[in-house]
């Protein structure tokens with residue numbers, strides 16, 4: 001993908017110029033000062049050389065002090081410029097990082113299943129890092145140095161037109177060559193970025209699965225894969241560095257040739273008494289000053305190769321739109337809504353149907369138990385309700401509203417979900433339970449914690465609700481973590497509750513002690529329970545039995561229980577586990 005000049009400008013405008021224009025202005029002034037000081041310094045020294053023997057010692061000393069002051073000022077301005085440039089770059093890249101994070105968090109699950117978290121971390125951080133120099137110095141430095149080169153060449157033309165003309169031709173030739181080679185390294189650096197992203201994806205995946213890897217003796221296999229990814233990065237980086245070195249050396253070679261020729265010309269002019277020693281020194285320094293900015297332009301252009309790769313990948317990510325269009329209707333539920341699936345068909349991959357013609361209606365405030373073999377599509381039903389995916393055809397309704405028309409944020413606000421996998425965050429108990437919502441009072445939290453039987457656990461914590469938890473849930477059993485997930489739903493105060501194997505990690509005694517808490521949680525709320533025990537089905541109002549993504553049976557539990565030929569009845573007779581195993 002090619003990033004257009006308009007897109008480069010757009011990024012500069014959004015992340016640097018618009019939000020930081022005073023800082024950018026200051027940076028431009030500092031860079032111009034720095035460039036001016038660089039020009040001034042040799043001029044003062046040249047004048048000093050010319051004065052020797054023709055003026056008083058005092059005037060010479062003043063000239064020397066002026067030279068030192070300029071050199072000192074150059075260092076100070078350089079220091080401030082570096083600070084301001086770094087600051088500008090950090091502010092801009094952090095702004096871009098947060099925009100990318102927000103964008104990724106809002107992308108659909110299909111995208112997240114295609115990209116590992118490690119890969120995304122590398123894209124949000126690593127690729128953005130490539131833009132630091134582009135954001136802070138690229139434009140100002142490039143323009144400043146081009147201006148400097150032009151200024152010096154003009155000045156040289158006034159001193160000696162032959163030398164000025166010669167250097168102008170050399171400079172145009174060198175800059176033309178630089179522009180021609182500036183993109184040669186881009187595909188090679190692109191490979192480095194991709195290899196690094198893959199490596200981070202691998203690393204994240206395997207570090208998260210350390211327990212599994214160790215338990216199954218797969219550590220050496222993981223290390224082999226590690227070496228494979230590390231080797232791929234090394235090879236890609238080696239190639240990119242090699243090509244960069246070749247282009248860099250070519251440019252340097254051109255600089256050396258043009259510098260050598262210029263010095264030969266200075267020697268010729270001086271030996272033929274066409275210039276004096278002071279002028280020869282000034283010309284020498286000015287020639288040097290044409291070379292340095294050209295080197296700086298070269299460095300900026302090489303750096304631009306990496307910025308281009310970073311920007312290409314960032315643009316690709318930002319241009320990836322959500323395949324699920326957000327609705328625009330708000331959803332404010334004061335009471336539990338009814339839920340309905342109308343002829344819903346769905347598949348993750350186009351060729352494999354996962355749900356086929358699923359139709360059922362759950363009245364408001366009632367509980368539905370879904371059963372079915374592994375892979376029959378139970379979890380998929382709940383994912384569609386959250387609109388993490390959208391059906392290929394058919395309609396899902398919450399109350400009277402078509403799910404497609406409702407704002408995603410409101411759907412998430414209206415539904416509470418407890419699954420087998422509980423994600424904890426590196427944050428306090430309070431933040432883990434409120435999910436960073438500061439409006440939920442502590443009293444409410446403590447009440448919910450006590451209700452699920454975690455009161456003694458809370459009392460044992462050294463800092464109560466302020467105690468820090470880790471994502472691994474250190475100090476918590478899997479069952480306790482699941483109870484915390486229940487508390488989250490309690491305090492969210494939702495109208496629809498989905499329990500997907502919510503008590504799978506609890507022992508029978510704890511599960512039994514939770515009956516009351518569950519009854520409280522579900523009272524007056526529309527509930528879907530993915531059931532794995534017959535006992536759970538005894539507590540629901542409706543039963544849905546799924547088989548290979550199709551409805552085998554749906555109806556009111558009491559009616560199905562009375563019907564001798566119903567499948568539900570055969571489940572009760574044979575035992576759910578035996579039939580569905």
Ligand SMILES: Nc1ncnc2c1ncn2[C@@H]1O[C@H](COP(=O)(O)OP(=O)(O)OP(=O)(O)O)[C@@H](O)[C@H]1O
Pocket residue numbers: 113348349354372373374375376377378379380381
């Ligand atoms: N993200 C996904 N991408 C592709 N296929 C998927 C994805 N998630 C689930 N599937 C497939 O969809 C089918 C239904 O999966 P689902 O998780 O809904 O079944 P389930 O009845 O909840 O199973 P379990 O009881 O094991 O949780 C399965 O064949 C599964 O392999």
